[in-house]
Amino acid sequence: IAGITQAPTSQILAAGRRMTLRCTQDMRHNAMYWYRQDLGLGLRLIHYSNTAGTTGKGEVPDGYSVSRANTDDFPLTLASAVPSQTSVYFCASSDSMAGSTDTQYFGPGTRLTVL
Amino acid sequence: GEDVEQSLFLSVREGDSSVINCTYTDSSSTYLYWYKQEPGAGLQLLTYIFSNMDMKQDQRLTVLLNKKDKHLSLRIADTQTGDSAIYFCVRTGGGNKLTFGTGTQLKVEL
Numbered sequence: 001i002a003g004i005t006q007a008p009t010s011q012i013l014a015a016g017r018r019m020t021l022r023c024t025q026d027m028r029h030n031a032m033y034w035y036r037q038d039l040g041l042g043l044r045l046i047h048y049s050n051t052a053g054t055t056g057k058g059e060v061p062d063g064y065s066v067s068r069a070n071t072d073d074f075p076l077t078l079a080s081a082v083p084s085q086t087s088v089y090f091c092a093s094s095d096s097m098a099g100s101t102d103t104q105y106f107g108p109g110t111r112l113t114v115l
Numbered sequence: 116g117e118d119v120e121q122s123l124f125l126s127v128r129e130g131d132s133s134v135i136n137c138t139y140t141d142s143s144s145t146y147l148y149w150y151k152q153e154p155g156a157g158l159q160l161l162t163y164i165f166s167n168m169d170m171k172q173d174q175r176l177t178v179l180l181n182k183k184d185k186h187l188s189l190r191i192a193d194t195q196t197g198d199s200a201i202y203f204c205v206r207t208g209g210g211n212k213l214t215f216g217t218g219t220q221l222k223v224e225l
Contacts, residue, residue: 035215040123040217041217042119042216042217044215045212048212090157090158092158102146102207103148103160103163104213105160109156109157
């Protein structure tokens with residue numbers, strides 16, 4: 001069982017380019033999340049999806065979009081990257097059903113640099 | 116993470132106990148978690164405590180929750196060099212969303 005995987009591991013991107021970060025989980029979790037981690041700010045939620053076919057905005061959604069066509073995949077797209085989107089991006093998933101602890105399981109992260 | 120506060124750094128000697136503290140403002144959380152992030156890695160759940168508990172012990176880890184003061188702490192007994200990492204205090208927010216503290220970087224010195 002792989003758990004939750006992300007691709008690419010790292011990427012350097014020119015400003016203005018489009019980029020999709022991939023996230024796949026094999027735990028059949030219903031909920032998935034995208035965070036960015038910046039020094040001194042902890043992790044901030046970008047977008048989330050409580051179940052396949054639905055998405056919601058987190059704390060810092062501007063400049064990002066997501067889709068949830070199926071349970072396993074939750075790609076994050078930067079339509080036109082800007083330097084302020086330089087960050088480490090983490091995908092997470094959880095089994096947020098009644099009685100669960102809502103524990104979120106994290107992927108290894110994607111380090112993105114926008115020049 | 117402005118409503119979950121942690122100090123940024125903590126340095127301890129190997130074999131000593133480490134205590135990482137966290138304060139939060141929203142008392143509606145169901146669960147409070149401690150996540151660990153090793154250098155260059157993702158986050159892994161270390162332990163959690165249900166909001167109606169005062170203490171939880173798991174091997175070298177002790178979590179204390181003071182609901183009145185909205186204070187959560189993580190004590191690591193017999194701290195080892197492998198415990199060097201960033202520790203995040205996390206609370207459940209609205210629905211299944213999490214609110215993260217800024218993280219405390221623990222450095223274990225020989």
